[in-house]
Amino acid sequence: MKLGVFAVLFAQKTLDEALDYIKAQGLDAVEVGTGGYPGDSHCKPDELLADESKLAAFKQAFESRGLIISALSCHGNPLHPQKAISSEHDAALRKTIELAGKLGVPIVNTFSGCPGDHEDAKYPNWPVVAWPNDYQEVLDWQWTNKIIPYWKEIAKLADSHNVKIGLELHGGFSVHTPATLLRLREAAGDAIGANLDPSHLWWQGIDPVQAIRILGRENAIHHFHAKDTTIDPVNVNYHGVTDMQSYTQMLDRAWQFRSVGFGHDLKTWADIISALRLVGYDYVVSIEHEDGLMSVEEGFTKAVENLKQVLIREPLGEMWWV
Template identity: 30%
Template sequence: MKLGLLTAALGRMSLEQVAAWTCQAGYEALEVAAWPVGSEHIHQAAHLDVAGFTAGDADRVRDLMDRYGLTISAVTYCGNNLHGDPAERDRIHRHLRACVDAAAALGVRHVTTFIGRDIDLPVADNLKQAERHLPPLARYAADRGVRLLAENCPMEGWHPDGYPANLAYSPELWDWMAGLGFGLTYDPSHLPWLGIDPLDALDHALQAGIVGHVQAKDIQIDERARTRYGVFGKTAGRASPTDVGWWRYRVPGRGQLDWNRIIDALYAAGYDGDIAVEHEDPVWGGTLDKTLQGMRIAASTLRPLIVAEPEGQSPPSTSLTEPPRPSP
């Protein structure tokens, strides 16, 4: 198991700048964000331009990873694969296939995405839509030696009333999507506010053999505020989709998840993938300096829990020396 980070929160840095900083901060792997170029906003970066990705591009990325002693754990593009607009859904699927092609060219085993949801249809109809549209995507990936993984983020911000808009949010749906050919990118931070025990859910997923990748994000819950707002969060006065009033995402070490038990469960099950920090912490965010500090906090929390390299191999540097600053 290697400790990595998802590059999506570092969109103001180039992939080379991210790699230079990563290897100095105690990380060994990158989950590389690959949203379409030009569509980036917070937490959606384009560190791989997968449109027209060539053999030369693959060589340059591999050389970059080798230079800094890093590996790529997954290529990530989390679009709504069940979007209600057929033209937009087709665009999302084309970009996802391009992510698969880039991953295959790089020798990367996994591409992380969402299942999604057509918010104008009931869940039962969405399940039928998924069973029609998603297996061909999974087969496209499998034919190229890549496994599509769906992250279990509910994406309640995609729904006008804050209901789950990514049909991969519960263990019941993990079993269903496995039948469509999808594995799981397990992120425990999404589970407690839904009333799902993250360790029980992880045990189920590991026994089912569907965990291909793990994201490390924490959560902070205010139970008194939940009593005021209810499980779906604020109704009047909500400033943004994530302004729910009673919970917020944190970096590992600043929330309430038991990372010692989570990582121990992964080792006990023989999990051979990586764990990538996903930064969506409003306390340690907003500026590049604060975001990087949040990443350092996460590394200092998780690094002691990851088994050291075998004897004779050098452990990763934990120097916090900064790389050259990104261009404005």
């Protein structure tokens, strides 16, 4: 396995500055933002697609430092009912897929999106309970009319560029659990898989190790994010796991994102890494920093230190003892 980072946390640095800093930390891979919610501070798809010399220089910036690009990421909501939003995010996704193909980057990460509840809706509707039955009707309408048709088309586009799509199982979006990911994969094809991030599973009550085993048996893990979560044992009983307070209300929230090792111990993370190896995932573990108690630099470096202790780097050898 290789250790990497989602470089949008270094948006204030130039690309060269960010890559030098990442390399100095001993990392192997970089995940690059290309639009949507994370922004495109280090990568402008329109410019690179229009100019072969800029494309070559961009690629060389990584290769000259011995780094690989693990994924291009444009997390957005291409199914948003407001066309101005969905069109922008859809365009970013399509350009990112094309760019990934030209760069030889195998994965494009994003969200599944979440539509509204009818054609004239203004806001996404995320059904999370089975009754009253209205929610079941909304869910059926979304999957039949919006989610499956859109991702069938995107999967074909990805296949044509030899790219796979890593959907992050994130609350608020239609694909947020192993079951919903596999439902879409069955409908749209094997280009669809997970950008598995344990932090979003823990607060939903899903064991990441079991999620890895479920998805890994279907070869449905395309990329992996390393981010932690802590659940406050008092606040969760007050607000529940669907806590709608701002992430800035850290003292009162039911749960919050943490740097690796600050929500769960390293034995838990060792179990996660071992589960990835068990199901055949031998690609990149990409650090994502969203810890409100630490600076970017401290949260990132602590995640690097912790993951270096549990990452399995060497190829699996023969079981000499068998």
